[in-house]
Amino acid sequence: MQASEAFTGSSRRTLLILGSGGTIAGLAPRPGDTLGYQAAQVGVAQLLAGFDAPPGCELQVEQVAQIDSKDMDAAVWLQLARRCAEGLAHAHVQGIVITHGTDTLEETAYFLQAVLAPSRPVVLACAMRPANAAMPDGPQNLRDALAVAAQPGARGVVAVCAGVVHGAADVRKVHSYRLDAFGSGDAGPLGYVEAGALRQLRAWPQAAPDPGLLGRLPAQPQAWPRVELVFSHAGASGASVDALVRDGVQGLVVAATGNGSVHHALEAALLRAQAAGVRVLRASRCDQGQVMGLPGDALPGAGALSPVKARIQLQLDLLAA
Ligand code: ASP
Numbered sequence: 001m002q003a004s005e006a007f008t009g010s011s012r013r014t015l016l017i018l019g020s021g022g023t024i025a026g027l028a029p030r031p032g033d034t035l036g037y038q039a040a041q042v043g044v045a046q047l048l049a050g051f052d053a054p055p056g057c058e059l060q061v062e063q064v065a066q067i068d069s070k071d072m073d074a075a076v077w078l079q080l081a082r083r084c085a086e087g088l089a090h091a092h093v094q095g096i097v098i099t100h101g102t103d104t105l106e107e108t109a110y111f112l113q114a115v116l117a118p119s120r121p122v123v124l125a126c127a128m129r130p131a132n133a134a135m136p137d138g139p140q141n142l143r144d145a146l147a148v149a150a151q152p153g154a155r156g157v158v159a160v161c162a163g164v165v166h167g168a169a170d171v172r173k174v175h176s177y178r179l180d181a182f183g184s185g186d187a188g189p190l191g192y193v194e195a196g197a198l199r200q201l202r203a204w205p206q207a208a209p210d211p212g213l214l215g216r217l218p219a220q221p222q223a224w225p226r227v228e229l230v231f232s233h234a235g236a237s238g239a240s241v242d243a244l245v246r247d248g249v250q251g252l253v254v255a256a257t258g259n260g261s262v263h264h265a266l267e268a269a270l271l272r273a274q275a276a277g278v279r280v281l282r283a284s285r286c287d288q289g290q291v292m293g294l295p296g297d298a299l300p301g302a303g304a305l306s307p308v309k310a311r312i313q314l315q316l317d318l319l320a321a
Contacts, residue, residue, distance in 0.1 A: 012056060012057060012058045012092075013056055013057045013058075013092060013093075013094035013150070014057065014058055014059075014060050014090070014092050014093045014094060015053065015054070015057050015058070015059050015060070015093075015094055015095055015096070015097060015146060015149050015150060016060050016062070016083075016087040016093055016095075016096045016097070017044060017048060017059055017060065017061045017062070017096075017097045017098075017099070017146075018044070018062050018063075018064045018080060018083055018084070018096060018097070018098045018099070019043065019044025019045075019047070019061070019062065019063040019064060019065070019066065019098075019099050020064055020065040020066070020067065020069070020076065020080060020098055020099060020100050020101075020108075021039055021040030021065055021066045021067040021068060021069060021099075021100070021101055022039055022040060022068070022069050022099060022100050022101025022102065022103075022105075022126055022127070023039050023101055023102065023126070023127050023128060023129065023130050023138075024047065024099050024100075024101075024125065024126050024127035024131065024138040024141070024142070025039065025040050025041060025042040025043070025044065025047060025066070025099060025131060025138075026038060026039040026040060026041055026042075026068075026127075026130035026131060027041040027042065027130050027131060027132050028130045028132055028133060030132075037130065038068075039067075039068035039069070039101055039130075040066045040067050040068055040101070041066075041131075042131045043063055043066075044061055044062070044063050044099050045061045045063070047099060047131065047138065047139075047142065048061055048142070051139075051142070051143070051146070053146070054146055054147060054149075054150035055150075056150075057094060057146075057150050059146075062083065064076075064079050064080055064083050064098075065079060065080070067101075068101055068103070069100055069101025069102070069103045069104045069105065069108070070101065070103040070104065072101075072103075072104040072107065072108060073221055074217075074221035074224050075221045077108060077111050077112075078217060078219065078221075080098060080108065080112065081111070081112055081115050081116060081214055081217075082214065084096050084098075084112060084116055084118065084122055085116060085214055088116070088118055088119075088120055088122075093120070094120065094121075094149065094150060095120050095121035095122065095123065095148075095149030095150065095151075095154060096118075096120075096121070096122045096123070096149065097123045097124075097125055097142070097145045097146060097149050098122065098123070098124050098125065099125050099126070099138075099142065100124045100125065100126050101126060102126045102127075102128060102161070102173055102181055102182075103173065104308075105124050105126055105159055105171070105173065105182075106159070106168075106171045106172050106173060106182075106306070106308065106309065107308050107309065107312060108124065109124055109157050109158070109159050109166075109168035109171055110168050110169065110308075110309040110312050110313075111312050112157045112168070113156060113157035113168035113169065113205050113207065114207075114312065114313065114316055115210075115213050115214050115217065115316075116157070116209070116214070117156075117206075117207040117208065117209035117210070118155060118156060118157065118209075119155050119209075120154070120155055121148060121149045121151065121154035121155055121156065121157075121158065121204075122149075122156070122157045122158075123145045123146075123148050123149045123157075123158055123159070123160055124145070124157070124158070124159040124160070125138075125141050125142045125144075125145035125159075125160055125161075126138075126141060126159070126161055127141055128161075128177065128178070128179050128181050129179070137162065137179050140163075141160060141161055141162070143196070144160045144163060144193040144196075145160040147193055147196050147197070147198065148160055148165055148193060148198055151198050153204075154198075154204060155204040155205070155206065156168065156204045156205030156206055156207075157205055158171075158190055158204070158205065159171045159182060160193065161179075161180065161181060161182045162179050162180035162181070162182075163192055163193050163194065164180065164182065164189045164191075164192055164193075165189055165190045165191040165192065165193065165198070165200075166182055166183075166184045166189055166190060167184065167187070167190045167202070167204075167205045168205050169187075169205060169304070169305075169309075170184035170185055170187040170188075170304075171183075171184055172184075172185065172287065172306055174287065183287070185287060185288045185289075185304075186288050186289065187202070188201065188202065189201060189202075190202045190203075190204070213316075216319065216320075217319065218319075224315055224319070225250045225251055225314075225315050225318035225319060226248065226249050226250050226251070227249070227250060227251035227252070227253065227279075227311050227314045227315050227318070228244050228249050228251070228252055228253075228311075229252075229253050229254075229255060229307055229308070229311055230244075230252060230253075230254050230255070230266065230270075231254070231255045231285065232254055232255065232256045232257050232261070232262045232263045232266050232285070233257075233263065234263070235263075236262075236263035236265060236266040237265050237266065237269075238265050238266050238268055238269020238270070238272070239269075241266065241269035241270055241272075241273055242269055242272070242273075244273075245272070245273045245276055245278055249273075249278060250278060250279065250318055251278060251279040251280070251281070251311075251314040251315065251318055252270065252273055252278055252279070252280045252281070253280075253281045253282075253283055253302065253307050253310045253311045253314060254266065254270060254280065254281070254282050254283070254299075254307075255283055255284070255285040255307040256282045256283065256284055256285060256291065257284075257285060257286075258284065258286060259284065259289070259291055259292055260282040260283075260284055260291035260292075260297075260301045262282065262299070267299070270299055271298060271299070274298075274299065279314055279317070279318060280299050280300070281299075281300055281301070281302045281310050281313075281314050282297075282299050282300065282301050282302060283301075283302035283305055283306060283307040283309075283310040284302075284306075284307075285307065289304075290303050290304035291303060
């Protein structure tokens with residue numbers, strides 16, 4: 001590995017590797033250990049030990065966070081986003097790889113694409129097996145992520161897992177255990193990494209950047225709009241919505257059935273919430289498809305956004321309002 005602690009100014013292209021934790025950096029218990037499996041135990045520099053940088057590139061490694069991504073929050077998102085923005089401000093930074101847990105990877109991907117809309121690649125790498133597993137998947141996923149980040153013309157936030165490349169808007173964790181744990185729904189994957197080479201199927205994520213957006217995000221996570229998720233299901237009631245409104249919630253995303261339909265009792269509570277000034281969005285709890293808005297919809301639909309991504313978008317919309 002060629003690593004440097006500071007930008008070197010050399011003519012080589014730099015790949016910035018940011019560690020944030022996850023199972024890729026996790027350790028399974030060894031005989032005699034009293035603690036169970038723990039994510040986020042191994043430093044990102046150690047994960048990269050023995051790695052060669054892609055041709056013409058050098059690696060710069062930084063530990064930004066060290067968490068189990070089930071505990072992800074706005075504070076870590078801000079740290080990651082700021083470090084990405086600072087790195088990408090340097091012309092010699094070809095791309096960024098972030099090692100990340102699988103549990104909330106799709107949320108981080110959506111958030112980073114929304115706030116950075118980067119014109120170079122930001123690639124999330126993960127693993128389903130801990131670093132000390134007999135056959136860990138992290139090293140190969142990390143190699144594939146480096147290959148994608150080094151790819152000329154690559155841009156936007158993507159995730160790489162089990163040789164499959166997913167765009168930020170579409171990626172979802174679809175399996176709790178399998179190594180190939182992510183899907184891109186109807187859209188399909190962006191591409192595959194095969195023997196270190198990218199076979200690209202679809203366009204890179206692309207959006208018009210809002211250069212001031214990152215700076216406008218509150219530094220304190222408590223200052224972010226409070227947006228909560230509720231779920232529509234057989235026998236649903238509006239009790240949790242009423243309680244959240246009393247508690248000062250600013251936005252609600254309902255994980256609705258099918259094409260955005262909501263149990264009548266829950267819907268009545270959501271309409272009361274909306275009338276009281278709470279922003280409400282209907283996303284579908286289905287893994288694929290979208291909520292198609294219809295004229296006369298009383299509660300707006302979230303289109304193709306999954307409930308968790310709709311929650312992030314609603315937070316950003318409330319911040320912009
Ligand atoms: N709980 C872990 C995490 O998301 C799971 C994983 O990385 O696979 O950090």
